[in-house]
Amino acid sequence: MLPACKPIRADRHRVAAGVAQFGKNWQGWHYGFKLHAAVDHKNRLTAVVFTPANEHDNQIMEKLISDKTNVLVGDSHYGRSVMRKRFWKKHKVIVIAPPHHTQKKKMATEWQIKLLKLRPKVEAAFGILKEHHFLVTSFPRSVTGYFVQYLRALLGYQMGAIS
Numbered sequence: 001m002l003p004a005c006k007p008i009r010a011d012r013h014r015v016a017a018g019v020a021q022f023g024k025n026w027q028g029w030h031y032g033f034k035l036h037a038a039v040d041h042k043n044r045l046t047a048v049v050f051t052p053a054n055e056h057d058n059q060i061m062e063k064l065i066s067d068k069t070n071v072l073v074g075d076s077h078y079g080r081s082v083m084r085k086r087f088w089k090k091h092k093v094i095v096i097a098p099p100h101h102t103q104k105k106k107m108a109t110e111w112q113i114k115l116l117k118l119r120p121k122v123e124a125a126f127g128i129l130k131e132h133h134f135l136v137t138s139f140p141r142s143v144t145g146y147f148v149q150y151l152r153a154l155l156g157y158q159m160g161a162i163s
Helices: 081-091 110-117 120-131 143-162
Strands: 002-005 021-025 028-039 045-052 071-073 094-096
Touching (some): 045 143, 071 110, 081 094, 094 110, 120 143
Parallel strands (some): 071 094
Antiparallel strands (some): 002 028, 021 028, 028 045
């Protein structure tokens, strides 16, 4: 989540009015945007999508893959049977995700477990973007300003990942 302002101020927030939306995750309610990203095994960004905070992750999945994508490792929202089958049929991409908290059991091979253990790389990339590249800020005074700030942070991260 990339908050535009605190949820309590959302009704008065004019900078991103009409673009920012309310969204909820495990941390609670947010007003702003969401950053969806794909990271390769070397922590390089391979795809980035910004959406209003109310868009669900599985609506963005197809925008995160390319013709070079063979395996997609995601969180439990990516593991729905319907999504896995659709991605295999349409893109020949294997989707690997941990079991959803409502599932009792799920079988996985050793290589799938190893890939799932790499999942924290994405979270680490988000942490670096937020903590070291100042992705989250309240300084922009226009929607363009927000996205220029996000672009600056992403380019700074990518330059560090390449070198």
